[in-house]
Amino acid sequence: MKTSTTQNIFRILLGVLMVLPGIGHLTFQRKEFLAQVPSWLPDNPAFLDFVVVASGVMEILLGLAMIFWTRQKVKVGLALALFYILVFPGNLSQYTNGISAFGLDTDTKRLVRLFFQPVLILWALWSTGALSYLRHRRRQRQGV
Template identity: 55%
Template sequence: MIRTVARVLLGLFLLAAGTTHLTVAREAFRAQVPSWFPADADAVVVVSGVVEIVLGLALLVLVRRRAVVGLVVAAFFVAIFPGNVAQFVEGRSAFGLDTDTARGVRLLFQPLLVVWALWCTGAWAWLRERRRVAS
């Protein structure tokens, strides 16, 4: 029950974040696109917003495939981590993160999102079981 609630909350969080990528926080999300990334920052924000919406919906709807969805969500959180690092290194302010300390503390939360995705979807247990069966 608690994992289900955590999965639904994560799905709703991703839906909300994705929606804000496309609407009210679009400029703030551009601050997280690394200056060295070889793509238009606005396009990256739009694409990542759409991906977050799709992942949020998948967490809510694809219950029978939740472990696979959890792996994909965790991989997404890992993939966007360089943007958070870039925001810290480049000293870009967004979302009220206007000091190095605030941006640095935020970096600590990204691994927690990965853990949340893997735990609430049962992806860790699913991977362990697949590994056990393969042995």
């Protein structure tokens, strides 16, 4: 799928914005990310730390793929959108349990953050051409 220069700039920007927190998962922000692990997961410190590390590794890989794997950018955009959907329960858990992390120290701030998840999903899909791909594919299935 062909993408515009603007889409490519935003794709690369989103890639960078994925790599940086991914590094934080593995290093200096690990405790903050632990606060976002959903409370319904097993309360085992080693398991919870694994969840944080694994999601950090995925963020780094997806971020690098957004930047460099241009031949597969539609698939990468779809994968990143799915990742954002999969981590949403952690954001929801942080809100519903009133857990402060990353400066989100009020219910209002935690609630507002929830509304940015759809923005990130759309950003991943639009900047990689995946949104156009999905529309085109739907039209083909409808015979238009």
